Amino acid sequence: MLKSSDKLVELIYRSAVDEGVFLDLCEGLAALSDANISDDEKSQHEVSLLGHFNHSAMIAERVSQLTSDKLIAEKILDQVSTAIFVLDAKARVLFHNLPATRVLETDSRISIADEKISLTEPEQQVALLSALQSWDGPASSEDEAMLLGRSDANAQIMVLSPAEDAHRFLHEQLPGTATGVLFIAGHASSNRQQQQRLQQLYQLTPSEADITLRLAQGLSVEEIAEARSSKPATIRSYIKSIFQKTKTRRQAELVALILRAPLHVALTGKNAAIDGQDVVIAARHDRQVMLRSYGPENGLPVIWCHASLSCRFERPRNIDFLFKNKLRLLVLDRAGYGETSGPPYDSLNAFVDDVQDVVNHFQLSSFRLVGMLAGAGYALACAAHLADKVDEVLLLDPFAPGIEEHKIPGAPLYYRTVPRVARRFPTLTKKVMQIAAHEFSTDWRSAYNHVLRLFNEQDRRVLDQDAVKDQAITQATEAMRQGADALANDIILAHQAWPFELTDIQARCWIATGNGDPVVEAFARQLYEGIERSELILRSGEGFAAMLYETTEHVFRDAGWIK
Template sequence: MRLRPPDRFGSLVTLRLLFCHGAVDFNVGVTTGGGGMTGFSTSDLALLLYQAAQDKNRWPVLVAALQETANPFDDDAIYRNPAARRELLDQLLPHISQALDMADRFESQAVSQNLLDRTLEMLPMGVALLDDELNIIMLNQQADRTLAEHEMLANHDGHFKINNREQHKLLHHYIERSLEDGSSHALMLSPGNPRSVSLLVCPADLVKDRDDNDPPAVTLFLSNPDFQSLIDEQTLTDLYRLSAAEAELTRDLIHGYDLRSIAQRRQVSELTVRTQLKSIFRKTETARQAELVSLVLSGLAPLRGRESVTAKVADDIGESTGLRYCKGAHGQRLCFAEYGDPQGVAVMFCHSVRGSRLEVPGGDSVLRDMHIRLIIPERPGYGDSEALDERTVDDLAEDMRCLADHLELPQFHLLGYSLGGFLALHCAARLGDRISRLGLVSSLAPPGKEAGKPLKGMMRLAVALADKAPGLAETVLDHMARTILKNPRRHLGSSVDRKLLAEPDHQERYLLALRESCRQGSMGFVQDLQAVARTPLPEPSSLALPVYLWHGEQDGQVPADQAIQLDRWLTNSELTLLPDGGHFFIYSRWPQILANFVAE
């Protein structure tokens, strides 16, 4: 049931539809009655297309340029002249096609480079790329750590340095030899020292493809003085079918501990340790400790696993129940997670468009302290929830009902954040007395004169694209998601939000949820935007329950006016405006919001 992402031809078709049928009107290079020009010229947009193809950080600039020329106006000549729109499209299409081809090539190169980088990070040794003057071109994390921690080595302003004149000269000589004849050379630093490091100089093409235009360079491998600390217990379990206790014992043996000290450290009898060791010998088909250590160190156990999030944030989020599933209204797989106190007040949370079941802005400990049971379902197309074609707000409301029935919740509070607030409001209107109270944080209001001003700017463009050209919208949003992951602060709407997400914990929580939201691509996001464009305004009488609204006056994504007008439209609402709050203030005020929301 998943929707297939569009190919390049599909993107061109959707662009043609946008131009020729008036979903979005690019008023570029058009002379108005006064002799001026509206919007961007064709050459301006073409240049931005090529820049975005080479650098995804330019996508927001391109989209902003399109935004300025995307809104139709009755007094715009090109809006009233379809022939002019088609002529303009014919001028841009060759550039679009070439830019997409370029983007495909760059994307392929980036994927290959990313795969290489991730592989190098898993190696139990340092890898560096140096030029003929020992300038550092590239380092993996292990090499960077070795240079920072080992007394014989240093990264001196981007220059690889051995803190011994003779050995530094010898390394330089080995690099020159390797560049001349492709030979490899080894060098031992501090022989006899338990923390000695070995260096191996090799031709650069052993690790990275190079062409004639690349500067001369070599690959330098650095041994790890703490090699045994990289042994991964889970890998030992997978390779040799060891229990957790047996894997821990194997690692302790590799670290050099004897059986007696291991028993003392683990507070068990030495007989227990010897019994576990016999089991390890049997499973690994070894007979002596030396043979066991040799087997492990020559195998895959020293390869480091990929870490997805920081341990501190992952522990604090505390998704102890792991992935949980139930069937949605159409029989599809619905993924959700629970946090906090299992016996606490039940609150169902509608995550944002860049969120997922991992979007817990203030962590799990707050929920336990406040006796709140937070339930976060992932909407179809997000995270691990199965996608639905042409899903609507009615589908989301019925999925929510199915989840509540699955959890045996006769009634619950409903809290929504950002565009998740828009969806929560519509679901509350459909679920009646199953919802005891509704909370909306930084929420988008339903479009319509009664509930706020019409959508503007980037959101207006995104909604128009999702409604009329979902394939193109998905492509654009995929690109933007990858760009945000690289530099989240750069793409926030206000200085208040940039400052807030500069804090490591807040930023990691945001990126954790964002990465998971993009697992299946951006079609879930597109379908949420389609709901904004296509869902009629609910009747105020269907929302007579208590509604609590929180909104930041410095919100650069959803203006505070949306919350003010929504508060006026609702019949039983309470609005809290935060003068210093941006769009992401939920990360810093999570406890206060929850306390206000669940208070009797």
């Protein structure tokens, strides 16, 4: 047995109980692919390691069951808009987050006196103490909902929940003496964002989400019916469905659920706070394609092919230029990504069918294509097979076939490891990506910081900005909504031989690249020499991250797509 293989086995089992090992696994597998042994011996190692991966996955599942869900770190709790107070049976404050501190500083209706929570309205203070004392015994536990300053114009929703109901979110902030958790609504989200959040978390329809928010505001069935120009019986029917989907029984429970919703969203990078409009396309073979549309509906259509660790949420940070120049970006989730049906593609060419279905849906006579990183292969597949529809192509730091990336001096960690692992050990690549997906689902901030190690300094600098980080994490978590199979498959296809010839590309092709990554320069040169009508755009001092999040408008201008 190779020493490197022993190290890999150790890493595989560490991944069941530890985090931050998937990059080490990539490096270990890359070393195994280069080992001076026969292909048969490498295949034997692969079979052995696959067994260890499967066993490790079983252990990880068991650990997950025993430890419940991963705790939300205190810093995450500080970033949600909801104020949180953890209380014991005597209303002593055992823990509170940063928004709770702000409430104490700015709202005279609530305070802490002698370490105990105090509400200015006597009836509410009595109700709070009564609930906490009842929960300290064998009595049944149910949420209590009330308004902080109910007679004021700026009244805020409060919900007192049994501590056991909040265990999933506040695992480490709940000592054994905790009895209840007081949630006070923040003002950070608009109604539209809250509706999107509820639709996403609980699969509510837009109408159900709207009614849920109205219930949370304390409106009666009759008041909601009047506001929506509906009959009370219709509203009651909706409420019945809402209770079923959210697994609640009372209005107070539903309000508690809404106040706790930001904690779910914090785990997934604020998925609700993304501009654009989702569109579901009926695709062949009883599948659906989910895309997100950015810019005016009557704009010139540009189909954007996202990077591997991304999805339909991939877009420039500032999209004002789309409206100024009447451009409409259509960003498709590829098969198995986000909300597009699987299974993952067996070829880059399979993506063409999904694009054709989108073209038919919107009745597009022609369109342009953008390909980001691995998305370049998919964009060029469309250009090769839909030549009569594709006007021009713009590639941003694109991948290219036929390059031995790890042999190029100065190659970033990604190119030194992932491509050759994907080519030599595709099955193990899927296992490693599953570990990466698990790390994102349990501690996405830490996982994101690990991923940054894959890139060159220019890209890391951009990706490490807070504003960019939020969007990038959103893209990554949504990409793996259905698991990591599509991501792994995407990487494998991008680094195999492409199923078309570069000489098949007839459309004009712009290749935008920076000068901070020697591998990207080699890719660009390969595409430039292979595609007949190609032009290079050199963005000095930039990488893919800058061209995506900061300078897309300038790159479009360089290509002559806008003035």
